Amino acid sequence: MDTMTIKEICNALQLNVLAGSKGLDKRVTGGYVSDLLSDVMGNAREGELWVTLQTHRNVMAIASLKDLAGVILVNGQQPDADMAEQANKEGIAVLGTDQSNFIITGKLFQLLNS
Amino acid sequence: MQLQYDIEGGNFTKAGFASSEIKKVLKQLNVDAATIKRIVVSSYEAEVNIVAHAYKGAVTVVIDHEKIVMQYQDEGPGIPDIEQAMVAGYSTASPEVREMGFGAGMGLPNIHKNADDLLIESEVNKGTLVTITIYLKQEGGQ
Numbered sequence: 001m002d003t004m005t006i007k008e009i010c011n012a013l014q015l016n017v018l019a020g021s022k023g024l025d026k027r028v029t030g031g032y033v034s035d036l037l038s039d040v041m042g043n044a045r046e047g048e049l050w051v052t053l054q055t056h057r058n059v060m061a062i063a064s065l066k067d068l069a070g071v072i073l074v075n076g077q078q079p080d081a082d083m084a085e086q087a088n089k090e091g092i093a094v095l096g097t098d099q100s101n102f103i104i105t106g107k108l109f110q111l112l113n114s
Numbered sequence: 115m116q117l118q119y120d121i122e123g124g125n126f127t128k129a130g131f132a133s134s135e136i137k138k139v140l141k142q143l144n145v146d147a148a149t150i151k152r153i154v155v156s157s158y159e160a161e162v163n164i165v166a167h168a169y170k171g172a173v174t175v176v177i178d179h180e181k182i183v184m185q186y187q188d189e190g191p192g193i194p195d196i197e198q199a200m201v202a203g204y205s206t207a208s209p210e211v212r213e214m215g216f217g218a219g220m221g222l223p224n225i226h227k228n229a230d231d232l233l234i235e236s237e238v239n240k241g242t243l244v245t246i247t248i249y250l251k252q253e254g255g256q
Contacts, residue, residue, distance in 0.1 A: 037162075038220035041155055042227070054215045061130030065137060065154050082127060 003027040004112065006070050006093045009049070013107050015072065015095040019079055020087035028069045030112065033105050037062055044068060051105050055079050060086035060094075070094065072108075074101045115139075117175040121164045123190065126214065129165045132173050133157040136184070143177065146251050152228040153182060156246045159221040160186040166211050167191060168241065177250075181230075184246045192238040199234075200226065 007024040010017060017024065029047030034040050035054050044050060046067040052059065055077050063071055070093035073079065079087065079094050087094045097104050117139065119132035136157050140150045157173070164171040168190030176183045193199045200222050207217025226232050231247035 035215050036218045036220065037215040038159065038218050038224055041158055042220060042224040046151075052215075056214055057127055058129055058214065058216075061134070062158070065130060065133055065158055066151075 003029055003047075006049070006095070009108070009111065010095060012111055013097070013104065015097050017093060018073065018087075018096045019084035019094040020070070020090065020092045022088070022091035023070060023093040026069045026093070028112065031105065031108050032068075033101055041066065049108065051101050051108070053077050053101065055083055057082040057086050059083055060090060060092060063092050064090045068092070072097060072104060074099065074104055115177045117177075119173050119175075121161055121168075121171045121173060121186075121188070123165060123167075123169040123171065123188070126165055129162050130158055132161050136173075136175055139177070140182075149248065149250055153184075153248050155228045156225045156248065157184055159224045160184065160244050160246060162216060163221055163244070164188045164190070166207055166216055171241075179250070181247055181249045186244040186246075187241065188243075189241045192240055192242055193234065193236040194238050196234050196236060 006026050009028060028049050031051060032044040032048045033051040035052050040050060040062055044066050047069050049069050049072060051072045053074055059071060060083055072095045074097055076098045121132060122128055133154055137154050164186060168188035171188030174185045198204055202223040203219040205217045205219035211217045229246045230249050233245040236242040
């Protein structure tokens, strides 16, 4: 199966790029949904897109340490200023949607497995 | 090779810095990717434990051909019951820390799962020493 880039996923799911636009060409191998940071630390895998409502800087520390492809913030959440700054520095995309984690994850799952 | 980084208690904006530096060094040393992943999970969790619970601390990292040993030493409240602290889901983190998505009682179990050897020594009202050992497989190597 061919993997999609963040940019392609953004277009398909109408996500907003909130920060880290340098990372839009990264390839996405799957997704992980969690708001518990140690859960993501322990169980997410390289190349996955992380769906969460957490908006602080530590999200980017984990995304970077785990080599995640990017982050999707749900329910219209915006990244804190230092999270956005870190995303830009690391070149890891932070995407946004007004939709809930359930809806966007369903769409992402369908898209990645179609 | 020996590295040392200070870890500030209570300062979550810097949490992960030491782990990120350790990861960079391991990549430069061509340690295989799967081993780096295990080291990163262990080091991050140990680092966050100091930030979340202790007043101050430091990590000393010693890397040789066969292993990495990371020692996280802190000055803090200590752990009265280490066996209980190891139980998945058990946490003494503050509500503020939990609100950030930390303090789910998964940190020490994550370390235990990823480390080849984990030793926790603690004295209440003094501090804690967490020693993590992970054996290395050099890329393309012996």
